[in-house]
Amino acid sequence: MAGLRLDSAGVIKMKTLDDALLHLQRIHGIVEQYAIAVKREQPSSVFAMNLRRQLPTLAENLKAQFGMVAEQVTSLNLASSRGSSENQRVRTLREGVAQVRQALEIAATQTKDRHALKDDKGSDERAADGSGERS
Numbered sequence: 001m002a003g004l005r006l007d008s009a010g011v012i013k014m015k016t017l018d019d020a021l022l023h024l025q026r027i028h029g030i031v032e033q034y035a036i037a038v039k040r041e042q043p044s045s046v047f048a049m050n051l052r053r054q055l056p057t058l059a060e061n062l063k064a065q066f067g068m069v070a071e072q073v074t075s076l077n078l079a080s081s082r083g084s085s086e087n088q089r090v091r092t093l094r095e096g097v098a099q100v101r102q103a104l105e106i107a108a109t110q111t112k113d114r115h116a117l118k119d120d121k122g123s124d125e126r127a128a129d130g131s132g133e134r135s
Contacts (some may be wrong), residue, residue, distance in 0.1 A: 010115025013065050020069075023058045024101055030054065031093045038086040050095065051080060058100075069103045069119045076100065 006014060034047035062070040076096035080089055090096035 004112060005117040006112070006115045007117055010111055013111045013115070014108065015100065016061065016065050017104055017111065020058060020062055020066075020104055021101075023054070023061065024097065024104065027051065027054050028097050028101075031090070031097055034093070037088045037092055044086060048080070048089075052077065055080070066104075066107055069100065069107060070098055072103055074095075 030047055034044055034051070037044040037047060055073055059070045059073040060076070062073065072082050076093070076099075079092050079096065082089075084092075
């Protein structure tokens with residue numbers, strides 16, 4: 001069996017999801033650096049500012065095709081900027097990143113299901129050997 005084939009809309013959506021997953025990996029790395037800085041009681045405001053710049057960019061990239069996931073990212077950005085302790089903020093960010101990753105994986109599965117091209121293998125074989133033609 002050959003690899004999964006998608007129609008053009010599916011290919012565009014999968015490209016968006018792949019880019020979003022890469023961006024989310026970068027955000028996850030920042031969150032973990034933030035957590036280490038908080039644990040070691042080092043200055044952590046740089047990481048918080050970086051997250052406040054990165055999260056809206058991810059939401060904007062997802063907004064066109066995946067509005068619900070973009071809303072999750074936006075709510076994560078709002079939750080991370082609320083006034084709470086640093087430990088609570090790190091916990092919120094970790095949970096939010098996990099939720100967004102799960103939503104992106106679900107969106108990828110649904111996109112593959114909805115946009116898969118159906119191969120009509122039997123008609124391809126008949127056309128190749130000419131037996132499917134009428135005289």
